Amino acid sequence: MKIVWKVIMLCIYVTLILATHIFIVNFLPYPFNHINIIFVILLLLLIVAPNKKIFWLGLVISYFSELLSSIPFGIGTSALLASLLTINWFQLHILTNRSVYMILLSATLGITLYRILFILLLTIYNYFYNLPGLPYKEILADTGWEVLLSSILLFLMYLFDLKFLKYLHSSARNARMYGKNI
Amino acid sequence: MLRFKVRNYFFLGFILALLIGFHYLGWLKFLEQGVQAVIIPISSKITGWRFAFQDSFKYVSNKQAVMDNYNACLEKNQNSEVDKAKLKVLEQENAELKKQLNFLSERSFAHVMAEVVGRNTGSVEKMIIITAGEEAGVKIGQPVIAGEGILVGTIAKVEKNISMVRLINDNQSKIAATILNKDGSLGVVEGGYGLSIRMNFIPRNETVLIGDQIITSGMEQNIPRGLLIGEVAVAENEAYQPFQQAVLTPSTDLSKLHIVSILISN
Structure with a gap:
């Protein structure tokens, strides 16, 4: 019964996050439609409630979101997981301070890394399949908006969590301060 | 933060590789179609809201225009x-x-009508998602039209019940076209990163005027002659270029597509 309940909850989380992603991409005007809500939510969860399940959640969400994209399958998911793991390592070994400014820096680094990996993989794919080059100038502008707006959103969400949802911290404090072996 | 062990990295990578492999082998089709059946209605609803609010956004963001x-x-x-x-x-x-x-001349097009339920209009791609797929007879390369024969793009990817349409302003879109001028100039209409649409490879000795209409030339297997693409907004005939080119204005607003038709055979 517990497992069924967990699966139902996972389905609800995934649907909600995907619906939010579709809402932002389809509904919001430029440049707000470039907010990377999937990455923001996953990174926020990784910061306030670290758990290995977040990577699996990221894998599932990214896999499903790629079903609605014409970008070669696997590029988005690979870039997302690699950047999440890298930023997790960064927060564990380099960005160890947990001030809101450090969270902002983590978000900026994470989303920038995600976009760089994404473009790199896509460029390699296009090269091997003789497809035309990417419009790097436009991509750079879009990435700028994505990094700026997504980082600000994560910063605000973390701040909100810090002020109003303090119960999340008590459970995650030890893991954040001393690391958690899994 | 999580201290990830090396075996966890490998396990995650292994599962990712399996997922990608199974996807390309088509072994996850059942699961993917189920997910699409859930996501598409949500996307359709949100797209409907966007159409309702689009003009309001424009009014607020650029009142003067x-x-x-x-x-x-x-x-x-x-x-x-x-x-x-x-x-x-x-x-x-x-x-x-x-x-x-x-x-x-009796010339009839078999067609399938479809609703636009989503879009991907980042700098990398200019695509729309429509509710017709393999089951309706849709195939890659078939032309997609709006209104009375206005070409908006071609099919780029087909799933069981949905398809992705590469719009004519996408960077990878290339359509053989002809200008309705006295020379009947031939050329290729290409997308300009979603910002513009250009017609290239027009012979330099032919006269292209602003306002000339551009239609498909029928020189491609799937795309019949006579579908309207747009009209010439700027004609560029530089002395040092082997061909002249024209910047086009599309005949329909590609960001406001709601219902489209796919010409499934000629």
């Missing part, structure tokens, strides 16, 4: 009364010509 457009519309409306009378005469002539043309 909307007002200018409104004033221009008012002016055009006054002139249109004169044109209406001329149009009626032309309509009668047109109806008669149509009858004759239908009699001379």
